[in-house]
Amino acid sequence: MTIDTPTGVLEAPYADLLDAITPETGEVRDILDPATGELIGRAPVHTVEDLDRAVATARAAQPAWAALGHERRSELLLAAADAIDANAEALAHLLSREQGKPLNGPNARFEVGGASGWMRAAAATPLETEVVFDDGQTHAELTYRPIGVVGAIGPWNWPQMITVWQIAPALRMGNTVVVKPSEFTPLSVLALVHVINSVLPEGVLRVVSGGRDVGAALSTHPEVGKVMFTGSTATGKAIIRSSADTVKRLTLELGGNDAGIVLPDVDPKAIAEGLFWGAFINTGQTCAALKRLYVHEDVYDAVCDALVDVARAMPMGVGLDEQNVLGPLQNRQQFEIVDRLVEAAKASGARVLLGGEPDRDQPGNFYPTTLIADIHDGAPLVDEEQFGPALPIIRYRDLDEVIEKANGTDVGLGASVWSSDRERARAVAARIEAGTVWINSHGAVHPMVPFGGAKQSGYGLEFGVEGLKALGVPQVING
Numbered sequence: 001m002t003i004d005t006p007t008g009v010l011e012a013p014y015a016d017l018l019d020a021i022t023p024e025t026g027e028v029r030d031i032l033d034p035a036t037g038e039l040i041g042r043a044p045v046h047t048v049e050d051l052d053r054a055v056a057t058a059r060a061a062q063p064a065w066a067a068l069g070h071e072r073r074s075e076l077l078l079a080a081a082d083a084i085d086a087n088a089e090a091l092a093h094l095l096s097r098e099q100g101k102p103l104n105g106p107n108a109r110f111e112v113g114g115a116s117g118w119m120r121a122a123a124a125t126p127l128e129t130e131v132v133f134d135d136g137q138t139h140a141e142l143t144y145r146p147i148g149v150v151g152a153i154g155p156w157n158w159p160q161m162i163t164v165w166q167i168a169p170a171l172r173m174g175n176t177v178v179v180k181p182s183e184f185t186p187l188s189v190l191a192l193v194h195v196i197n198s199v200l201p202e203g204v205l206r207v208v209s210g211g212r213d214v215g216a217a218l219s220t221h222p223e224v225g226k227v228m229f230t231g232s233t234a235t236g237k238a239i240i241r242s243s244a245d246t247v248k249r250l251t252l253e254l255g256g257n258d259a260g261i262v263l264p265d266v267d268p269k270a271i272a273e274g275l276f277w278g279a280f281i282n283t284g285q286t287c288a289a290l291k292r293l294y295v296h297e298d299v300y301d302a303v304c305d306a307l308v309d310v311a312r313a314m315p316m317g318v319g320l321d322e323q324n325v326l327g328p329l330q331n332r333q334q335f336e337i338v339d340r341l342v343e344a345a346k347a348s349g350a351r352v353l354l355g356g357e358p359d360r361d362q363p364g365n366f367y368p369t370t371l372i373a374d375i376h377d378g379a380p381l382v383d384e385e386q387f388g389p390a391l392p393i394i395r396y397r398d399l400d401e402v403i404e405k406a407n408g409t410d411v412g413l414g415a416s417v418w419s420s421d422r423e424r425a426r427a428v429a430a431r432i433e434a435g436t437v438w439i440n441s442h443g444a445v446h447p448m449v450p451f452g453g454a455k456q457s458g459y460g461l462e463f464g465v466e467g468l469k470a471l472g473v474p475q476v477i478n479g
Contacts, residue, residue, distance in 0.1 A: 012093065013089050013090045013093050014090040014091070014093050014094035014191065016090070017087065017090050017091070017094060017191040017194065017195070018040075018041045018094065018187070018191070020191075020194050021041075021043075021187065021190040021191055021194050022041060022042055023042075023044040026044055026045070027044070027045040028042040028043060028044055028045060029042065029043050029044075029045050029183075030042055031043050031098060031186065031187055033097050033098070033100075033364075034098075034099070034100040034327075034328045034329065034330050034331060034364060034365045035097075035100050035317075035318045035319060035327060035328045035364040035365075035366070036318065036363055036364055037363040037364065040094075040097050040098055040187065041187050043186040043187055043190065043209050044186075044190075044209050045209070045210060045211070046208045046209050046210040046214060047210060047213075047214070048210075048213055048214060048217045050208055050210065050214075051178070051180075051208045051210065051214050051217050051218060051221070052217075052221075054178050054206040054207075054208050055149055055178055055206075055218075055221055055223050055224060056223070057203045057206055058149045058176035058177065058178050058203060058204070058205075058206050059148070059149050059176070059223050060203060061176050061201065061202065061203030061204050062146065062148055062149060062174075062175065062176040062204075064201070065171075065174060065175075065176055065201060065204050066146045066174035066175075068174075070127070070172070070174075073123075073171065073172055073174065074123035074124070074172060075123075076199060076200055076201075077119055077120075077122060077123035077168060077171060077172060078119075078120060078123045078124075079199040080119055080195075080196045080199050080200060081116045081117075081119040081120045081123070082199075083195050083196060083198050083199055084112065084115055084116040084119065084192070084195055084196070085116050087195045088109070088112045088113070088116070090191070091112045091115075091160065091188070091191060091192060091195065092108040092109045092111070092112045093108070093320065094187060094188055094191055095108045095111060095112065095159070095160055095185075095188045096108040096319035096320055096327075097319065097320065098159075098185050098187050098188050099156065099157070099159060099185050099188060099327075099330055100283070100319055100327040100328040100329070100330050100364075100365070101282055101283070101319055101327045102317075102319040102320075102321070102324040102325055102326065102327050103319060103320060103322060104322055104323075104324070104325060105324075105325030105326075106277065106281050106282070106325075107282065107319070107325065107327070108319065111158055111160055111161045112160060112161075114161040114164075115160045115161045115163070115164040115192065117447060118161065118164045118165055118168055118447050118463075119164050119168045121168075121447030121448065121463075121464075122168035122169045122171075122172045122447070122467075122468070123168070123172060125172075125447075125448070125464060125465060125468055126465075127144065127465060127468050127469070129141050129142070129143045130142045130143075132476070138478065138479070139478075139479065140476055140477070140478045141476065141477045141478075142474060142475070142476050143474075143475055143477070144173065144468070144469055144472030144473065144474055144475065145174075145472060145473045145475050146173055146174030146175045146472065146473070147173075147175050147225040147226045147249060147471065147472065147473055148175060148176075148223070148224075148225040148226075149175065149176050149177070149178060149223055149224050149225055150166075150167075150170040150175045150176070150177045150178075150224070150225065150226045150227075150228060150471065151177075151178050151180065151218040151219065151221070151224045151226070151227045151228070152166035152167055152170070152177055152178070152179045152180070152227075152228050153180045153215055153218065153219075153227065153228070153229045153230075153231070153239075154166065154179065154180070154181050154182060154189060154230060154231075155182055155230045155231050155287075156182035156183075156184035156185040156330050156331070157282060157285040157286060157287070157330065157387075158282065158286070159181060159182060159185040159188045159189050159192075160188050160189065160192045162230050163179060163181070163189050163192060163193075164192075165230075165462055165463070166179075166228040166230075167179060167196075167205060169462075169467045169468050169470070169471045170226075170228070170471045171200075171204065171205065172468060172471075173468055173471040173472045174472075175225075175226075175471060176203065176204050176205065176206075177204070177205050177206070178206045178207070178208060178218065178224070179193060179205070179206065179207040179208070180207075180208050180209075180210065180214055180215050180218050181207065181209055182231075183210075183211060183212075184330055184331050185330070186209040189207060189209075190207055190209060193205060193206075193207040216238075216242060219238075219239045219242045219243050219248070220242045220243065220245070220246065221246075222246055224246075224248065225248060225249065226248055226249040226250065226251070226471070227239060227243055227248055227249075227250055227251075228250075228251045229250070229251070229252050229253070229254075230253040230254075230287070231253075231254065231255075232254065232255050233254040233255045233411065233456050233457070233458075236252045236254040236458060239252065240252070249470075250459070250460060251452075251458075251459075251460030251461075251462065251470055252453075252458035252459055252460060253287065253413075253451075253452065253453060253457075253458050253460075253462065254287075254411070254413070254453060254456065254457050254458035255287060255385050255411055255413070255456075255457065256287050256288055256291065256385065256411050256412070256413025256414060256453065256457050257291045257292060257383075257384070257385045257409050257411050258288055258289060258290050258291045258292070258413060258414045258415055258416070258434070258442070258443075259290075259291070259292045259293075259294060259405070259406035259415050259416075259432070260275065260278065260279075260290045260292070260293045260294065260415065260416040260417075260418065260442055261294045261396075261402055261403070261406060261415075261416070261417050261418065261428060261432075262275075262293065262294065262295040262296060262299065262303055262418040262419075263296060263399075263417065263418060263419040263421075263424065263425065263428070264296040264297075264298040264299055265419055265420045265421055265424075266299055266303070266418050266419060266420055267420065268299055268302040268303040268305070268306040269302075269306045271303075271306075271418050271440065272303070272306035272307050272309065272310045273310050274418075274440065274441055274442070275290065275293065275303070275307060275310075275418070275442070276307060276310045276311055276314070277442075277443075278290035278416060278438075278441065278442025278443050279291070279293070279391045279442070280311070280314070280326065280369060280389055280391070281443060283316075283326050283327050283328070283329065283367075283388065283389045284338075284386065284387060284388045284389040284390065284391075285329065285330060285334070285387055285388060286443060287413055287457075288413050288414040288436070288442075288443045288445075289387075289442070289443055290391070290416060290442045290443065291385055291386060291391075292382055292392055292394065292406075293391055293392065293393045293394065294394050294395075294396050294402045294405065294406065295393055295394070295395060295396070296395075296396060296397070297395050297396065297397050300393075300395045303393070304353055304371070304373050304393055307353075307371055307391075307393070308353050308354050308371060311354055311355075311369045311371060312354060312369075314326055314369065316366065316368070316369060317366075318364075326369060326389065327366075328364045328365040328366045328367075329365040329366075329367055329388055329389075330365070331365065332365055334365070334387060334388060335358075335365040335367055335388070337386065337387065337388065338367050338386055338387070338388035338389070338390050339358060339360070339367065340380075341380050341381040341384060341386050341390065342356050342370055342372065342381065342390050344379065344380045344381065345372050345375055345379055345380070345381040345392065346372075348375070348379055349374070350372050350373065350374050350375040350379065350381075350392075351372070351373045351374040351375075352370070352371075352372060352373075353371040353372065353373050353393075354368075354369060354370060354371045355367075355368035355369050355370030355371065355389070355390070356368070356370045356372070356390075367388055367389055367390070368389070369389045370389060370390040370391070371390075371391055371393060372390065372391065372392045372393065373393045373395075374395070375392045375393070375394060376394060377394065377405050377408070379392065382394065383409075385411075399428070403428065403431050403432065406432055407431075407432060407433045409455075410455055410456045411453070411455055411456050411457045412433045412434040412435060412453060412454035412455040412456075412457050413434060413435055413436075413453040413454075413457035413458075414434050414435065414436045414437070414438065414442070414443065415429070415432045415434040415436075415437045415438075416437065416438040416439070416440075416441065416442040417429045417432070417437065417438075417439055417440075418439075418440055419439075419440070422439060422440075425439045425440070426439065433454055433455060434453075434454055434457075435451065435452045435453040435454045435457060436451060445463070446463070447463050447464065448463065448464040449463060449464060450462070450463050450464050450466040450467065451463050
């Protein structure tokens with residue numbers, strides 16, 4: 001298989017992976033490149049009956065998997081990470097074509113490396129039995145047992161890395177897993193699972209590539225003990241309702257509208273690149289990206305100018321071109337959301353500093369990097385999650401007032417405070433209603449630092465010891 005790139009024709013490094021995951025029979029769906037509209041491959045369209053078989057297989061495999069113990073399971077997860085590393089270029093190229101993100105920058109190769117890194121972290125994180133009480137007569141220990149079968153429903157923005165965020169701790173804790181990838185990016189997840197399964201026992205990790213009916217059935221399935229979901233708040237609410245009858249455990253990482261607050265003591269040029277990547281990582285298609293930027297009036301114009309300078313220098317284009325660091329929006333639906341929000345901002349009199357004029361007739365879903373100034377709360381681009389490369393920059397004067405505005409939404413995934421005075425920034429951060437507040441950065445995550453949302457951005461924690469605990473059933477042995 002060969003593919004055309006802006007710099008010529010090359011052999012697709014993922015050809016063998018694509019052959020391995022392409023079904024010989026059954027219904028399939030064409031998957032198109034969001035940068036070019038070209039056919040990448042064909043994904044299976046699994047059914048609810050296929051899901052039932054996958055859950056039954058995972059259920060049957062779970063006792064033996066749990067019986068291996070933490071040490072052996074961790075060894076196998078480390079072998080799975082090695083397998084990801086061995087297939088890193090193939091996985092990154094397929095991800096770049098299907099999701100749209102470039103190979104370089106904090107994009108496809110970065111994501112595959114993150115998948116391997118989080119797999120290793122889940123394997124290496126200790127989780128010891130905790131003595132919670134001992135007075136010489138009563139001895140109480142807290143430990144964690146496997147849940148059973150875990151359902152993992154992933155998104156299209158970081159399909160491989162977030163899938164590992166879900167499956168690695170679940171497997172480490174002795175559960176088996178059934179994965180349901182997004183309909184927009186099934187090939188990347190099918191390929192990743194194929195690579196991981198090259199070292200895992202049969203039946204421990206299953207993937208079902210289907211539509212919304214499959215996702216709905218997974219959230220209601222009586223043999224699934226927990227659902228992990230990353231995606232929209234609306235879908236998260238539907239999962240909460242549908243899982244209620246079987247009282248499933250849930251970890252939900254839902255939508256956000258993250259605010260950044262720039263204090264007047266900053267050096268605008270020093271923070272500009274951090275602000276840019278906080279907002280535009282993965283071309284803005286990140287739940288915990290910077291979505292609203294509040295800048296004090298004393299430095300407002302200087303911060304705007306510095307951001308324009310950085311943004312203008314970041315090349316956007318087809319992901320397989322090694323020079324690009326920004327790509328297309330993954331699907332036309334998201335392109336239209338961003339386009340609508342920016343057009344509403346322009347119509348309201350907001351000032352376009354950069355971008356804002358997409359080519360709507362091009363074959364790809366490219367929306368130019370867009371910075372919008374002189375805009376206010378109440379504008380759709382400020383109040384709604386854009387999930388794309390358009391950043392509203394709002395001027396403020398009073399700190400108490402801007403904190404109230406930052407908190408004035410029903411979501412609270414992340415936020416950031418930017419200041420040359422770290423202690424002052426921490427004092428502001430403590431007043432913000434968000435699961436994570438970063439100081440002088442935005443959106444960085446670490447496999448040992450717990451991550452989760454506040455308000456309608458979801459509940460439950462991922463990563464580190466807390467993430468492992470969330471994939472087990474706490475049990476106290478008292479006596």
